[in-house]
Amino acid sequence: MPEDRTTKSLLGAKLGSGGEIHQQSGPRTPGGPLTTNQGVPVGDNQNSLRIGSRGPTALEDFILREKITHFDHERIPERIVHARGSAAHGHFQVYESLSRLTRAAFLQKPSEKTPVFVRFSTVAGGAGSADTVRDVRGFAVKFYTSEGNFDLVGNNIPIFFIQDAVKFPDLIHAVKMEPDRGFPQAASAHDTFWDFASLMPESMHMLMWAMSDRAIPRSFRMMQGFGIHTFRLVNAKGESTFVKFHWRPVAGAASLLWDEAVKLAGADCDFHRRDLWDAIANGDFPEFELGIQAFDQATADGLGFDVLDPTKLIPEETVPVKMIGKMVLDRNPENFFAETEQVAFHPGHVVPGIDFSNDPLLQGRLHSYLDTQLSRLGGPNFHELPVNQPRCPMRNFQRDGLMRMARPSGRVAYEPNSLDPGGPREDPKRGFVSYPESIVGDKLRTRSPSFADHYTQARMFWQSMTDPEQRHIVAAFAFELGKVETAAIRQRMLGHLKHIHPQLLAGVADALGMAGQEAAIEPVVAPNSVAPSPALSLVRLAQPTLKGRVIGVLLTDGVDAGLIADLRETASANGARIAVVSPRIGGAADSDGHAIKVDHALASGPSVLFDAVVVAPSSAAATMLAGNVAAIDWVRDAFRHLKAIGYASGSEPLLVAAGIDLSADAGVVPLGGKRGDLKAFVAAAKQQRIWSREERSAEAD
Numbered sequence: 128m129p130e131d132r133t134t135k136s137l138l139g140a141k142l143g144s145g146g147e148i149h150q151q152s153g154p155r156t157p158g159g160p161l162t163t164n165q166g167v168p169v170g171d172n173q174n175s176l177r178i179g180s181r182g183p184t185a186l187e188d189f190i191l192r193e194k195i196t197h198f199d200h201e202r203i204p205e206r207i208v209h210a211r212g213s214a215a216h217g218h219f220q221v222y223e224s225l226s227r228l229t230r231a232a233f234l235q236k237p238s239e240k241t242p243v244f245v246r247f248s249t250v251a252g253g254a255g256s257a258d259t260v261r262d263v264r265g266f267a268v269k270f271y272t273s274e275g276n277f278d279l280v281g282n283n284i285p286i287f288f289i290q291d292a293v294k295f296p297d298l299i300h301a302v303k304m305e306p307d308r309g310f311p312q313a314a315s316a317h318d319t320f321w322d323f324a325s326l327m328p329e330s331m332h333m334l335m336w337a338m339s340d341r342a343i344p345r346s347f348r349m350m351q352g353f354g355i356h357t358f359r360l361v362n363a364k365g366e367s368t369f370v371k372f373h374w375r376p377v378a379g380a381a382s383l384l385w386d387e388a389v390k391l392a393g394a395d396c397d398f399h400r401r402d403l404w405d406a407i408a409n410g411d412f413p414e415f416e417l418g419i420q421a422f423d424q425a426t427a428d429g430l431g432f433d434v435l436d437p438t439k440l441i442p443e444e445t446v447p448v449k450m451i452g453k454m455v456l457d458r459n460p461e462n463f464f465a466e467t468e469q470v471a472f473h474p475g476h477v478v479p480g481i482d483f484s485n486d487p488l489l490q491g492r493l494h495s496y497l498d499t500q501l502s503r504l505g506g507p508n509f510h511e512l513p514v515n516q517p518r519c520p521m522r523n524f525q526r527d528g529l530m531r532m533a534r535p536s537g538r539v540a541y542e543p544n545s546l547d548p549g550g551p552r553e554d555p556k557r558g559f560v561s562y563p564e565s566i567v568g569d570k571l572r573t574r575s576p577s578f579a580d581h582y583t584q585a586r587m588f589w590q591s592m593t594d595p596e597q598r599h600i601v602a603a604f605a606f607e608l609g610k611v612e613t614a615a616i617r618q619r620m621l622g623h624l625k626h627i628h629p630q631l632l633a634g635v636a637d638a639l640g641m642a643g644q645e646a647a648i649e650p651v652v653a654p655n656s657v658a659p660s661p662a663l664s665l666v667r668l669a670q671p672t673l674k675g676r677v678i679g680v681l682l683t684d685g686v687d688a689g690l691i692a693d694l695r696e697t698a699s700a701n702g703a704r705i706a707v708v709s710p711r712i713g714g715a716a717d718s719d720g721h722a723i724k725v726d727h728a729l730a731s732g733p734s735v736l737f738d739a740v741v742v743a744p745s746s747a748a749a750t751m752l753a754g755n756v757a758a759i760d761w762v763r764d765a766f767r768h769l770k771a772i773g774y775a776s777g778s779e780p781l782l783v784a785a786g787i788d789l790s791a792d793a794g795v796v797p798l799g800g801k802r803g804d805l806k807a808f809v810a811a812a813k814q815q816r817i818w819s820r821e822e823r824s825a826e827a828d
């Protein structure tokens with residue numbers, strides 16, 4: 128027994144008094160003892176109840192059993208798709224009233240701020256998978272409007288793999304880990320995915336996007352978003368307009384390079400989650416503009432493809448995107464599980480003024496999301512979880528069920544009733560009314576012939592890309608197909624690429640060493656050549672900017688104090704921030720002897736974490752680092768990843784050791800130490816990538 132007391136007092140000393148309770152919801156309340164879930168104060172949180180100090184544990188220990196039982200049930204099923212996600216709170220404001228197009232309350236008044244909760248995600252990987260894998264990203268927004276919740280459950284790519292919901296389980300089974308071996312995790316680069324895709328010509332357009340740099344975004348803050356399906360806006364007169372929804376990041380869309388994405392998965396598998404969290408915590412709030420392509424039936428009829436087909440997009444050059452409002456994400460979740468994990472999105476959560484189209488993928492989704500919440504969140508009352516609750520009054524006669532939190536009073540739980548005249552009643556004027564589209568048809572399982580052209584838009588996408596983007600698409604196909612063991616699958620894919628574009632086929636076949644081996648594939652509808660859509664190219668759209676970017680500064684003791692001060696000032700003036708990397712995390716001192724806080728030790732802060740870099744060790748340290756593999760890789764990778772590299776005078780030996788020609792290009796910039804020298808570096812960093820560097824090495828290959 129004396130030994131018990133000793134342990135207890137030791138732990139007590141280590142842990143402090145620990146007298147805090149964390150309430151069920153809301154902020155932490157200081158004071159008060161630790162309690163069980165029944166509110167019973169706990170006297171000892173270090174030891175279970177035993178018979179004798181070295182004897183068996185008593186079953187009677189209700190404190191132990193409650194604690195362990197709760198722990199055992201901490202996990203709920205992860206989402207079958209989009210399991211890995213990160214989220215934020217914010218608000219949305221419309222620029223001007225959209226009453227001409229829709230009666231949706233949140234799209235009427237520019238003065239009105241509608242709260243939102245946004246969850247970004249990958250699709251294929253499990254909840255613990257890496258952020259930077261090649262994958263589509265989910266972009267789901269819940270608007271808590273004054274007339275109920277509207278969920279815009281979209282992706283960062285404007286089209287999808289399949290045309291009919293009935294194929295979704297097949298698609299997901301094909302892309303997820305193969306069922307016998309349980310790998311690969313979060314990767315499409317394996318036989319079952321490409322087997323399925325190569326047998327589904329309708330997936331060709333989406334494969335082009337998935338193999339493009341869109342599938343390896345730099346940040347959730349730097350992705351476009353899309354509602355994908357055609358929806359309807361309906362105004363107060365009941366008039367309907369078709370609409371496609373777009374999100375545009377104010378910081379500009381940007382992507383990683385493949386080698387960077389691969390290295391980031393090891394260096395920081397939470398790269399996107401951390402980036403979103405840090406940006407918001409630092410007050411650099413991510414912003415997205417909401418845009419719409421609004422069009423009528425006549426326009427739809429003239430497009431040459433079916434607007435109900437989710438494998439097609441409407442080029443902006445044909446129907447422009449009009450920006451209608453802005454979303455600002457300004458608050459991190461308080462609790463990941465309660466909010467990010469338990470948020471329940473559903474494309475069927477619409478509000479008066481927004482309605483569906485007959486897109487067969489959307490129609491199937493309208494079933495799936497409600498169903499999935501029942502299994503994930505345990506029952507029909509998931510709307511009562513705080514993150515899912517509407518922020519407007521909610522009254523009806525639905526009752527009971529697992530985990531019911533609300534306590535509706537009174538004896539009436541039905542309608543019509545006369546016993547509760549003040550109870551909820553339907554409201555034909557304010558209530559949701561479905562657009563009365565007239566539909567006549569035979570009941571059949573069929574695919575409309577208007578969905579049959581699978582190659583034209585895939586070709587349009589290829590032809591809309593810049594050289595680097597095309598190079599990356601070829602490399603991605605070659606990488607993924609290179610992981611496919613079955614030669615016939617590779618040959619079938621090459622057969623499809625031939626219809627998309629001969630140049631694409633040639634590039635991929637050459638990289639695989641399979642020229643002339645493409646399978647013969649007969650398209651149902653021969654591809655057309657249509658005008659390219661320059662708006663699809665992220666490289667072409669990129670504006671020079673440093674907004675939201677991070678500049679990594681490799682420094683040591685003795686770094687030029689003036690240079691560091693100027694760098695900090697310049698970065699912040701351009702909406703960027705700097706992260707200091709030094710051989711040791713404990714800190715560094717500048718040339719004036721002032722302490723510098725180090726953000727990353729060299730070994731754990733590789734240059735893939737940053738958008739541009741500055742190499743600024745003291746002259747003496749540069750000579751030493753020139754023999755250090757981590758430092759050499761740091762600089763070499765920054766160069767390989769086409770980043771702007773500013774270098775302080777004296778640091779040259781390190782660059783030379785990394786094999787960098789100091790006059791390589793305008794992205795390798797001497798800083799000298801004088802204020803004006805940063806100008807050239809900032810101009811290069813704003814380019815985000817020095818594409819000419821990649822071009823030169825492509826030519827050399």
Ligand code: HDE
Pocket residue numbers: 206207208209212246247248264265266267280281282287291292293295353354355356470471472488489491492495496497499500
């Ligand atoms: Fe989803 N999808 N999906 N999806 N989806 C889910 O719902 C489904 C599709 C999308 O952050 C699931 O709550 C079917 C297209 C996002 O919580 C599930 C079909 C688009 C998210 C489901 C599709 C999406 C999901 C899994 C074909 C872009 C994450 C967990 C008919 C427009 C939302 C859940 C979040 C999640 C079904 C196709 C976007 C199983 C059946 C197309 C962003 O219900």
